[in-house]
Amino acid sequence: MTGPRIAVLGTGANGAAIGADLTRAGLDVTFIEQWPEHVAAMRAAGVRVDMPEESVVTPVRALNLCEVATLREPFDLVFTLVKAYDTRWACELIKPLVKPDGLVIGLQNGMTIDAIADIMGPERTLGAVIECSAAMFEPGVVERHTPPAKSWFGLGSVTAATRPREREVADILGHAGTVEIVEDIRSAKWAKLLVNAGELVPSAVLNLPMREAMATPGMREFMLRCGIEAAEAIIATGNKLVPIFGLDGLDPTDPHKFVEALLDAVMYDFALPHTKTTVLHDWMKGRRCEVEEINGLVVDVHAEHGSSAPANAIAVELARRVESGELEARPENVDLMVKSLS
């Protein structure tokens, strides 16, 4: 093992897939995980990543969260892949084990750069956009829909102080996919959030794979509406519509087309026909989803600026009802979204 000491904090679907790639590249990687059966399975048989063309088993070093207190040697780099709502406590947990010049890289959906920078300080924070589609239902086993050749990451600093470190981290993350260093990481993360606002909760409320959800009459319009409200929030907060996923030729002066291009890129270039979203995975496991960090953020930004985001507000309300057990996620819920806006 060579190079920096790396932790992957949160080794669910994407964390395990990326951590396995870094481990196979010969790097010094420690998995830190809160699901005990998953840690036990990884210790016994490594991580198995099933991809469309091949299945790869990687022996890894995996620790339970409760074992973090036994670690003595600090990390140079920590990639956080816990759910967005777990970011704050995860950073507090790992903070004593991050070197003074170490970096914590938020490889998640949602605007987790702010939480990380709050706790670690901006000079120990990097932000990232992640486009890697994966699911995990069985301990130790990842179903990865985007192998490294199809995965994309945008990486960037929140302060000029970390700019000289970006290339080093991009080279490491490059073992898991294509990495682009982006100038304006806050806007780039918002651009991903715009896609997530349209695709994650709305398709999960129907309990359908994303593509089937979008093909349901009225749903494409609803999903676009969520994305457009998020684009309005981006502009209201003084951020910009910047292209992500390596797309070029997008016109930021036409928010409708911009949103449509990003939603279609994730739907048809990254996801597979049967891909269900990370939100639906949570619900299938009885776990809560990132609705507050995605659609809820759009609603809050609009409210702060004296406007409203009705489609995102419906997504928030329906997700809350599903999670409280009052509403079952099923295709018949389409009217709750589509009719409510007509």
Ligand SMILES: NC(=O)C1=CN([C@@H]2O[C@H](COP(=O)(O)OP(=O)(O)OC[C@H]3O[C@@H](n4cnc5c(N)ncnc54)[C@H](OP(=O)(O)O)[C@@H]3O)[C@@H](O)[C@H]2O)C=CC1
């Ligand atoms: N899955 C995808 O296709 C994509 C996901 N993302 C984003 O990546 C980030 C990570 O998401 P993802 O990898 O899907 O998350 P997962 O839910 O697969 O894993 C996140 C964490 O949830 C915990 N966990 C998962 N399943 C269980 C279980 N059955 N019992 C107990 N704990 C469990 C683990 O805890 P812990 O992490 O705390 O140790 C796990 O590491 C999120 O921000 C997500 O939005 C972005 C693009 C695509």
Ligand SMILES: CC(C)(CO)C(=O)C(=O)O
């Ligand atoms: C790939 C997808 C749509 C499904 O989980 C996702 O969660 C994301 O792109 O953020």
